[in-house]
Amino acid sequence: MVKTFPSRFEWMDVLRGWSIVLVVFNHAILFASSLPVGSPEIAWVLNQLFAPVRMPLMVFLSGLLVAPSLARGWKRYLGGKARRVLYPYIVWSAIALVMLYFWDIRDGLVGGVEPHAATAWEPLRVLYDPLEHLWFLYDLFLFYVIALVVTRISPLWIAAASLVAAAVVPDFSSRRFLFLLVFFMLGVWMSQHPGVLNRVLAPRWVVWACAAVSLGTVVAIGLGIGLRYAAVSAPFAAAGIGLAIIAARQLEGADVLRPVRFVGRDSLVYYLVHWWPTSLGVALGAATGNGWIAILTGMGMGLLASTGVAWLIRACPPVNWLFSAPQRNIVPTEARSRDSF
Template sequence: MDGLRGLAIVLIVELHASAIMRMHGINPSPVLEWLDVAVYPFRIPLLMLLSGMLLPASLAKGPRRYLVGKARTILWPYAVWSLLLVLAYDFVPWSSLLDAILAPSSHLWFLQALLVAYLAALALRRVPTWASALGAFAAAGALRLVDLPEWAAQMQPERLLTMLGYFLVGALLRRHWDVAERWLRRAWVLAVLVAGAVGLVAISLAPGVRLSYTMAQYAPLVVMGALALVAIALRLRWTSPPARLLRAIGRDSIVFYVTHWFVVMAVLWPLWLVPDFVPLDVHLLAVAAALLAGGVVAWLSHRVRVVRLLFRI
């Protein structure tokens, strides 16, 4: 789990580096642009599915400890880093902070979706998990047919419901792990899952197609891709230096996730001072800097109380 979370974080950092380069009017390397398209549908859903696998153990603690734990480890860093983001990019922070929390337009939306998923899962704990997951995807699909008022549309309920669906798929996978693992280790099952993932990538590369993992109609193929990554991970030993590095990133995934945007922005912003640069080199430099800075902050968060308070209380 830690290794897959680390892989998802690295791919997310790379994607956001591409996005920030485009914000500066710089076209990323064609190779990395193709990589972005190929793995775009699976990054966040994989992270959400893995989070859902932790749900049964969290629910076993009881509602009070469950809610307190999520407030300390998700709501707190979401509020802290939303405030820091507003202070960094807005001169009227108090009027913008509520918008940043209720309708986030930054990378922090994932923490909002994760918090909503945990709250919804608690409310739906008496409902069969498979039914809740299907209901979440169905509700997300139905919302596409509804003309929502502007204030509701800004909160992106379709995205929240789709993320809830992936989260509950992860919970369902964990509840039936003994059976699921046996199936995921079968070669033909892996081949089918990979075929589904490849099919989704082929659709995303088709001209004129606007594909997003937040669209419920693509959820089955997205889930197949995420499960293919889980099946592949089961076949790896995770003992090589790169694998240990991914596991370390995965253990402190929230630190890397919330900090990387600031680092990539800081690296890419002064590019106008450089007359000649190679986009690929700058891209890789931004990703490496974000991961290195995240590693330093993660190390400090385990040793310095003030730093730890940025991520949990």
């Protein structure tokens, strides 16, 4: 029997959109914290509450689309990921390198950042030490490659092994990679078994259980337990993802969420573009001496600049070549500009 896979759902765009907003919020807080104005304590608390779910949700959604992509053949699968993940990683790494060589900084355009002397060997770091915020594309492409290579092994086994490894690996980048691989592979397994996600989330007791576990995030933060890319946060992340999917499915068509769906459809554009405008906005807002104004100004500039680029792609489709490799004899269109993770 030939399996049928779900097409794109609006609830996925809603969740991607909210994830991107939370990413921008997180980065605005980090930039503000590097300045004398600092970040308000409540902002840090809110950021910690969202930390267990924010990136695991994004990779889980990416994993949900792996099976239908693989069903088209490994060449089309790998080619698609190279065009829409590896290619923009290389392009935006080049942009980051230009900024590094010209301004001698990384970690944003301005604001409390120590100069980094650029060496002739700096471009080689793109192969093993992603610049700026580009680590996510680097890791995501490797996730897609792993999913292709281990098709004969159940994704659940890969997820379990990754969770164990994440619990013992001391290096932060490696631990982050392994922890996110857990949720990517869970998404891959769900994509191989259409309907399972619906059955898992359908019982009312599951909703209450997810809510109860999610409340445990508050307790953990109060006890000072680190939940950012830590194996111990896996239950909190899973519960948060479950609640997020349930809520998004209930509200996916709401008019008030139209801007969020727009962000979700162009999540790649928003993720890549927001970094530098957000850092600039935070620096400008910090001039007021108010941490909240700095954070909100940074978020506003990051989201507005990204929205401007997303609309520019629609007006001038070749701009999309910054985000997706051009294909021979194919002219970019508005539909093709909507590449998300």
